[in-house]
Amino acid sequence: MPQYRHHILVCQGTGCLSSGSTGVLNSLTSEVRSQGLKQQVRVVKSGCFGFCMQGPVMIVYPEGVFYTQVQPDDVPEIVSSHLKQGKVVERLLFKDPETHKPVQEFDDILFFKRQKRLVLKNCGAINPENIEEYIAQDGYFALAKAVTEMTPEQVIEEVKKSGLRGRGGGGFPTGRKWEFAKGAEGEPKYVICNADEGDPGAFMDRSILEGDPHAVLEAMCIAGYAIGSHQGYVYVRAEYPVAVSRLEIAISQAREKGLLGERLFGTDFFFDIDIRLGAGAFVCGEETSLIRSIQGLRGEPRPRPPFPAKEGLWGRPTLINNVETLANIPQIIRHDGDWFASIGTERSKGTKVFALAGKIHNTGLIEVPMGTSLREVIYNLGGGIPKGKKFKAAQTGGPSGGCLTEEHLDIALEYDSLLAVGSMMGSGGMIIMDEDSCMVDVARFYLEFTRDESCGKCTPCRIGTKRMLEILTRITEGKGTEKDLNDLENLAQVVRENSLCGLGVSAPNPVLSTLRYFRQEYEAHIHDKYCPAGVCQKLLAYEIDPERCKACGLCRRECPTGAIKGAPKQPHHIEAEACAKCGVCLSKCPFKAISRGPGSRRPEPGLPAEVAAGGDEARVHPDSGSSLVH
Template structure:
């Protein structure tokens, strides 16, 4: 165990540990040479939740066993890392300095990697990524369209370091910002650099981080708290989880820096219990930080002390709101309260409290290490730096992307995301999770920043980004998000508790073919009322999916109400299947029908008995000649 007692000792360890990560980095100079088959190599295997579920730990085990049997233990090292971000193609195996980025690797591929790549110096071509638009294999990570336009700050160490080894974090300047803060800067200096950087909260609200810290510092108290909000509840969002799984030390370091800045000596990480791997790595990181003297009493030989506790959340979406989160930590029902007073004045246990989300905190050490001007130079005039998005839905390249603010939706979807799956037509993108709105094709050139997304009826949110194609029904999408918010409402205020339930009832009525034109008027009026009168952010933003889809896709609402038709063919009660003249009488449709509602003889045209049809669509998918028409 190494107990670090000064900034100088930390710098010496930083230099000492460089070799632990040097070979992991993509090299632009070195390429795999066939004549140099036994050069020193480092194999990094994605160990995030998604890849772990696809047996990445088994891949590591087999690599280590195979490398030992091949007599390569002195030449090749293998390690688990955090998420590379390219979740669509996991598990990922990255071999450096060869710049070989293998995707969709299975345990049974390990033998071929060892025999061909490590022993013969031959790239395993079938495991390389294929660009969806060019149908071209790409060997190097930095040459993939998915990574080219990204700028990784919050994710800088994810996919690089072993999250369970503090030495690798220190080698990548881990805790250097904390050391600089507590030994060379005053709390006011720290707050100023964060303020000058233009960093805003990445949890959805976009409040200036330096200003929030400044508010918490000015209130006098015998006790203050830092809270890391890791209660990531948006459907399809996994940004915070991946940061905690891949680089937990950056968050611990930032919490300590925030504690020094506002005068707090205790931090709480509020994390949902559904993130077991993140929790495990956090506990390990906290233990390591204690062993190295980077958490606890008299950090780096100064009079500053700071410690961190982990608090579990039960997965309540409303606890992403800071006052509800604080009540949950206190053991009370997770309900929001009116502000003021704000948590900066009266938060946890009635003491001044600063709440920041995971991504915001992960950026802080980089700002202190590189300077406010560096961060301020990235992004737009009002939205500085980068933002991490969980890109999902009908998109070729599903995964985590971190881009400079100001990048357009089109660039993310068509360049980084590789376009729409199966060559389908883009229809909409939902940003901001259940609190955001659906943006149509006409908004694809919108720059991603706080103000621009709000102006078109959506929001940044915590970073969910769900892509939809022509097969999605926008009325059904609005209904899906309302189902979520109704289920997650804490029930404290009437507009949210009752109003959103009424919204959902109207949407359900419309999707069942029972809607009226009056329902459309009521839907819009009620949504606007809920937005204006709800107590907290959950209720105030819950109507956004309804309002945005009515604004941009009103024709679909009218088709459901006036024509009793779902243009996308999604709403089951509005579907109608018929067998056309193309029918060859093969009987495949009749054989797969679960309710036996299709009649007809072999080689003769078949008929659907409409009264018995449950509109499951099984026959539609089974017909080999496209004779079944969905209306």
């Protein structure tokens, strides 16, 4: 049996026959023979493809090319061009009038169009495991420019001119950091890339390392050249396995190409980079803890000064920059500092990557110029809040930051404006909350995180976060008192002012900012034993819809506390005092007659009604606590 290179199916259905496919078939058979392809091409008559309006049609395998409206005159071209040279006859391909023409071109997709992607330029556009693709996107040309055309002083000057500030959270001017490290006495010096991204909800550093690792390596080389260092370390958490393996590949490819190692670009400059894995402790993102961790010690901070720029890794001058900060460097050198400084606002230059998470349509990563409004980020890039819910707050800066509320929607996202309203830029994690989020619960979540991650070295942080968490838990369980709010505020001040490192100093931020903007929610939990968002388990109320209840008695039998009362053929009901909110009845009811909701406000005995009420009236249940509805 001969091995055919192509099989061609020519439709011989009624539709195509009437549009002339017999002529096409005959012409094809004779053309294949006359062009000497009889041994390689097999022409097959086929049944109807169901695409009769575009007939006569034929399909060429193995590729599966589908030609429509083929006339006998077209056949010689198909044979000589497609069958002989492998070139598809484009003009005979089917054109869809709807989808084909004004197609949604990549650059027209508003999600991308509204961004300014500098740091993420290569993410999703090149193969991070192939150094040549990075080079094709002008990669390593900045390093070449720096070491062959510029002095270290000029490199630092450009970075200073750019106005770049640390993207890890602090916002310290990068150029000045480099200058300190260069001016520090001691040899050898080190460059560290801080890739210990730990904020819940932030993943821009991971994405950069995964999508464009060479940008970070190139930047570290440039930094090494500028400050006089010959060794760099990337401190990355082991929980980022994809990032780690791509970094490893990137480093070995850079060494192979001679872009790391001795005599870079024919100069005397040499630089190498190694990876150090972290075990994922949040505190190791703090630079002094990070340094100890690299040295093989327990990850704990030490008082500053001396700053790492003076006494860092193994007591030597060390420059530590965050991943995103570094990823900006090659472009600053390739263009110049002024170019970078033209983007952004007066005091915050360039762009910022935000990781959108939570109650938002597009969870993902976006990059916008500094100074873009929160509204633009949430609605125009994030796609707004799903299910038509209302925006309530955005947590920026993760567990170290604070929340922005509706009144801040038009705030410009930059370092200083965020600090002014009690939040911070942080690493750029942004968690969006809608009306169904309980702010007390949010504060409790972050406190639980910092309590877990506190290294325990200093007392204010170790004990303060624990006590604050206890108070918050109490409030969410409906056991809070007015005094708890005062204690919480006092404790927050103590922890903030006395902790050793940034972890403790910033740990109270989520509590303080939710207290500042959502105090009435705390009060509802404390005074009314009511969670307005219907989140806090212990404050939820279970109810039986008498219309739906068939009095089967299943819930009554399953209820562990005997809180459900009812008789045969009579709708059952739940006695609130006895209910343990376990939810068994909800899962057992075959008629979906049981619902869970925020329930009604239950005032503390003796509290005047006006104090106890306030807040969302619509959620007050109509048939109980009626004295509270004003």
